[in-house]
Amino acid sequence: MDDTRLAGATGPRLLVPSAALLWGLQFAFLNPALALLLVALFHASDAEVGLTLALYNASGFVASLVVPAYADRTRDYLRPMLACSALTLAVAAILFFAASLPVAVVVLVALGGPAGVGSSLLFAHLKANGTPPAQMMNTRAIVSFAWVAGPPLAAFLIGALGEHSILAAIALIAVLAFTTTAALRSRSGPAPAAHGGKATDDDGAVLPRAAVAVVVFAFVALQATNNVVVSIMALFTTRSLGLGIEWGGIALGVAAALEIPALFAIGKLTRRFSSLGLIASGCVVGIGYYATMAFVASPVALVAAQVLNAWFFAVIAGVGLTFFQQIIPRPGLASGLFANTRRLGAIASGAIIAFGSTLGGYAGAFLVCGALTLAALVAIGVVWRITRRSAEARPSRAGLDQAKRA
Missing domain, CATH: 1.20.1250.20 (MFS general substrate transporter like domains)
Structure with a gap:
């Protein structure tokens, strides 16, 4: 630009x-x-x-x-x-x-x-x-x-x-x-006129509405797992680890502070990697984070694990926002819909905590979060395949259109 x-x-x-x-x-x-x-x-x-x-x-x-x-x-x-x-x-x-x-x-x-x-x-x-x-x-x-x-x-x-x-x-x-x-x-001058047609992702492949719905599902699941962490961290540190309540605040504070440099770093990576690739990598890190939290047993391990949490949520918050704007042609609707995945995730987090705690206390809740993050990773993989097929089909359609014009 x-x-x-x-x-x-x-x-x-x-x-x-x-x-x-x-x-x-x-x-x-x-x-x-x-x-x-x-x-x-x-x-x-x-x-x-x-x-x-x-x-x-x-x-x-x-x-x-x-x-x-x-x-x-x-x-x-x-x-x-x-x-x-x-x-x-x-x-x-x-x-x-x-x-x-x-x-x-x-x-x-x-x-x-x-x-x-x-x-x-x-x-x-x-x-x-x-x-x-x-x-x-x-x-x-x-x-x-x-x-x-x-x-x-x-x-x-x-x-x-x-x-x-x-x-x-x-x-x-x-x-x-x-x-x-x-x-x-x-x-500011007037916003440029909107382009017609469907939105495309950063790889140039057209996303049908079904694929957009899969993306929304994945991000509601990811936002829900993050909300679970915020909701139960104080209880996890006091009841499961036997630590003082201040350790819950320290853990969340470290994750929030590390999220800022993580966002700057991810911003640079967007020039080299696709949004779907970065989101998939974030899901892998998230799975590692929740698996670690399910078995963490010391304050040092608790704080160290927040490095994974910071990267995971930075990908969700940063790349997620720009990816929604890539696949939805209207910027306002894209940003609003992304914001609402967090609200829907907050609603779902209560059920996740209730179900997970029956499987093994707060460690069980973390394991359920890991499973949901894995499901989101699978969903992102499905979207990636759809974009690849669309990208491969587009040259063929372009060739047909050129032949018709000839």
Whole structure:
């Protein structure tokens, strides 16, 4: 891509990284602290917290399909991002002054779900303007950094200044995100016209809808296994390994921190290897990680295994996003659908934990995760065969078309 065009498409060098950091921080502050806010500010019971979070996530699921689809039709992803920033500001302000749980629930469902689409729209904007996969991966690494730094910062604010302080911080970040997105929009030209026909992957083979469905299945399974790890790590370290609860946080923190350099490294590898090849390698690493976790017996081994976890999830988060954008012709829908594989995976993770624990405690849950990762690897292999067949068939069809014209 021409450097001038890229600069025109994404604005000055710091605008896109700044937008990625701010969009990541908004929800790295809100989502981990939301249950605490519901209890502390609105005296919600455990059942009410569960119901509220379920409704909030359901709203986000629907919004991740509807809002990006609208953006695809208009070929404008930055204007809806401005609206998402305004909605985030409204959510923080209303929750700050609200006095009852029903008001909080309505606000989170009506405004909070759509507000969370902004990050997906940023990546859709970058894809629509021809941003290469390596740069997309670097931008995704910045969002990951926000999720590493956000929860500890939120906890510090709440501990030092009280629960309302986190809402004030979210409001401030939303204002900064609005300003950055507005600056990005003022410097960006209109998105190029969409190409007709079906999307192609990085090897140039056409993917039918059935193959796209197989990819979605694989990523829901992979996202579910990652959510299982996050959900049970503290319990695994205390109940299975007999360690202090801080070891669960150390393990997850190491994995999250290592994910950032892993994303930068994977960005460079996208220039040499296909997306399907990288995803398959990530699945192999993931299988090794879950097998290791099922038999780990010491804190050193626990922390060392997180190197595998970091690479595995970096492939899912980084290559998965760009691959969805390769196989689905509409950037907004692609980014939204990828985001929803994580939501569906979170829903499925509860059943995985329940089933796996009956087979052998938390070690059993890790083994089930390994089996699901193997199933995802098989699914990726099926998609690879479909792409190869399509690629081999295309020259023959081209030859026939040329003969007809002659």
